[in-house]
Amino acid sequence: MEVIFLGTGGTVPTPERNTVAVAVRVDNEVVLFDCCEGCQKQIMRSTVSFMKIKKVFITHFHGDHFLGLPGMLQTMGLLGRTAPLEIYGPEGAEGFIENLLETGYYGLDFDVRARDLKPGNTVQEAKFTVEAISLNHLVPTNGYLLREKTRPGRFYPEKAEELGVPKRFYGKLQRGECMKVGEREITPDMVMGPPRRGISVAYCTDTTPDWDTGAAKDCSLLIHDATGCDALKEKLNTFGHSTARQAAEIAKKCNAGKLALIHYSQRYREVSGLLEEARVIFQNTFAPRDLDTVMLKHED
Amino acid sequence: MEVIFLGTGGTVPTPERNTVAVAVRVDNEVVLFDCCEGCQKQIMRSTVSFMKIKKVFITHFHGDHFLGLPGMLQTMGLLGRTAPLEIYGPEGAEGFIENLLETGYYGLDFDVRARDLKPGNTVQEAKFTVEAISLNHLVPTNGYLLREKTRPGRFYPEKAEELGVPKRFYGKLQRGECMKVGEREITPDMVMGPPRRGISVAYCTDTTPDWDTGAAKDCSLLIHDATGCDALKEKLNTFGHSTARQAAEIAKKCNAGKLALIHYSQRYREVSGLLEEARVIFQNTFAPRDLDTVMLKHED
Numbered sequence: 001m002e003v004i005f006l007g008t009g010g011t012v013p014t015p016e017r018n019t020v021a022v023a024v025r026v027d028n029e030v031v032l033f034d035c036c037e038g039c040q041k042q043i044m045r046s047t048v049s050f051m052k053i054k055k056v057f058i059t060h061f062h063g064d065h066f067l068g069l070p071g072m073l074q075t076m077g078l079l080g081r082t083a084p085l086e087i088y089g090p091e092g093a094e095g096f097i098e099n100l101l102e103t104g105y106y107g108l109d110f111d112v113r114a115r116d117l118k119p120g121n122t123v124q125e126a127k128f129t130v131e132a133i134s135l136n137h138l139v140p141t142n143g144y145l146l147r148e149k150t151r152p153g154r155f156y157p158e159k160a161e162e163l164g165v166p167k168r169f170y171g172k173l174q175r176g177e178c179m180k181v182g183e184r185e186i187t188p189d190m191v192m193g194p195p196r197r198g199i200s201v202a203y204c205t206d207t208t209p210d211w212d213t214g215a216a217k218d219c220s221l222l223i224h225d226a227t228g229c230d231a232l233k234e235k236l237n238t239f240g241h242s243t244a245r246q247a248a249e250i251a252k253k254c255n256a257g258k259l260a261l262i263h264y265s266q267r268y269r270e271v272s273g274l275l276e277e278a279r280v281i282f283q284n285t286f287a288p289r290d291l292d293t294v295m296l297k298h299e300d
Numbered sequence: 301m302e303v304i305f306l307g308t309g310g311t312v313p314t315p316e317r318n319t320v321a322v323a324v325r326v327d328n329e330v331v332l333f334d335c336c337e338g339c340q341k342q343i344m345r346s347t348v349s350f351m352k353i354k355k356v357f358i359t360h361f362h363g364d365h366f367l368g369l370p371g372m373l374q375t376m377g378l379l380g381r382t383a384p385l386e387i388y389g390p391e392g393a394e395g396f397i398e399n400l401l402e403t404g405y406y407g408l409d410f411d412v413r414a415r416d417l418k419p420g421n422t423v424q425e426a427k428f429t430v431e432a433i434s435l436n437h438l439v440p441t442n443g444y445l446l447r448e449k450t451r452p453g454r455f456y457p458e459k460a461e462e463l464g465v466p467k468r469f470y471g472k473l474q475r476g477e478c479m480k481v482g483e484r485e486i487t488p489d490m491v492m493g494p495p496r497r498g499i500s501v502a503y504c505t506d507t508t509p510d511w512d513t514g515a516a517k518d519c520s521l522l523i524h525d526a527t528g529c530d531a532l533k534e535k536l537n538t539f540g541h542s543t544a545r546q547a548a549e550i551a552k553k554c555n556a557g558k559l560a561l562i563h564y565s566q567r568y569r570e571v572s573g574l575l576e577e578a579r580v581i582f583q584n585t586f587a588p589r590d591l592d593t594v595m596l597k598h599e600d
Contacts, residue, residue, distance in 0.1 A: 012378055013340065013341050037368070040337070041315065044315055062404065066404060067367075067404075075312050078312055104396060
């Protein structure tokens with residue numbers, strides 16, 4: 001799975017950073033989380049194809065999280081897209097997207113399907129799911145957990161051999177089917193380990209740190225609101241945001257594999273101070289720049 | 301007067317060009333013509349202050365001409381703006397702007413005043429006017445002519461001296477007041493030349509070349525749709541655009557001082573070919589890049 005940080009800034013773009021948008025490439029599809037103004041230009045600069053984006057998940061309807069949608073839709077239309085695009089968001093999303101499509105003249109040859117997701121609602125795909133998570137911000141806001149579906153357990157050829165299974169039947173067992181060796185039924189669990197969890201990415205911005213982190217437990221990567229430094233904690237929390245240190249505390253609590261800080265305030269032209277504050281709590285933290293890419297690999 | 305090309309591309313941004321937005325600095329105010337996606341970032345990169353922008357004139361409601369508005373409004377709000385912003389556009393503008401302000405959560409402490417302008421309608425400022433011009437595009441579209449108000453004629457001190465006017469009264473005559481030298485009334489026209497036309501900029505995109513160019517006659521600078529090369533003329537005209545050569549023909553017809561080509565199709569990463577085609581017809585043509593600035597000076 002590949003995570004492409006198209007925009008990493010918060011609230012207001014700077015010459016160095018767009019506001020937020022993160023693309024996740026999974027199973028030959030791209031899922032987009034948020035879509036900042038200028039997102040289409042960032043897509044052009046990246047390895048992401050407009051045509052592979054099938055689903056967009058908007059966290060909330062503050063401008064820095066969705067204002068790139070109309071331009072991206074128009075460019076998709078000009079590129080001849082016919083496949084529908086699904087846009088998900090928190091309460092109110094359907095109405096906002098409808099409004100957006102009535103602002104100006106569009107000539108799209110594809111359907112835009114908007115849907116509100118309540119926390120806990122899950123969008124199912126063949127090989128992954130995206131679950132809406134309740135965040136704590138000034139307006140209705142969803143975080144999202146993208147999770148690959150559980151993969152079959154590891155196959156142990158030495159066990160199969162011991163049971164006398166001919167090699168040509170290994171695939172059948174790996175696909176979860178049973179078979180017989182003489183009179184004895186061989187079931188997959190006799191030659192395979194327990195099912196393995198898929199890679200998961202939790203995208204959680206904008207939010208104070210006091211959201212229910214249950215759904216993000218053990219996620220491979222947590223991408224979290226880190227608007228500023230700890231000295232500004234009270235102010236940032238009042239405005240519905242977290243500090244970098246608070247993001248790290250959440251990562252620790254979730255037992256995340258890695259933490260990506262995101263949504264830095266425009267006051268930070270340079271974010272190494274935020275990174276340091278977070279790493280004191282959670283070592284495996286990084287501070288992506290626009291267009292940075294992270295590969296997440298299966299470890300078992 | 302200073303003209304700052306914030307965006308110069310057409311329809312779809314490219315890594316090199318934003319779509320269209322042009323700022324004109326006049327009389328300590330900035331007038332913005334069109335407001336492409338990413339316009340706020342271009343403003344940050346330029347010498348333009350968000351707070352000096354008092355009026356925005358949108359040519360039409362295709363995305364490449366207005367999608368930067370919501371982000372710019374929000375950033376103005378975050379910067380603490382309280383002065384109202386006036387947004388003008390063709391038929392439908394009021395409704396579109398109202399819709400736009402209902403898409404997402406805004407928290408602006410300033411008024412956004414939208415108004416439809418019919419061709420011929422003129423917005424008056426102390427030292428300049430902006431007149432809407434009828435263009436010929438696929439949807440209702442205005443061009444705009446920004447014109448400094450007429451300046452008083454040149455003052456000839458030698459004439460004043462000949463008439464025996466004491467030097468301390470020169471200012472009075474220059475301000476348009478009369479005075480007496482003995483019994484003789486001295487009127488301004490006795491010591492001054494005819495009123496001088498102000499500098500004017502005509503902003504005309506998107507359009508086919510067959511628009512009524514009367515209002516742009518003798519403009520100092522014509523900024524015109526030059527979507528592509530002459531070989532594509534029929535196709536471009538069908539889609540409501542002009543070629544660079546047609547833009548040059550309009551500049552010649554208007555007796556413009558200079559011509560700026562704008563709104564190049566994204567197929568032209570390099571526009572010297574378009575520039576050549578235009579210069580055959582109208583020598584004083586240039587092809588601005590994003591953030592290029594042109595000074596227009598009084599010549600008399």
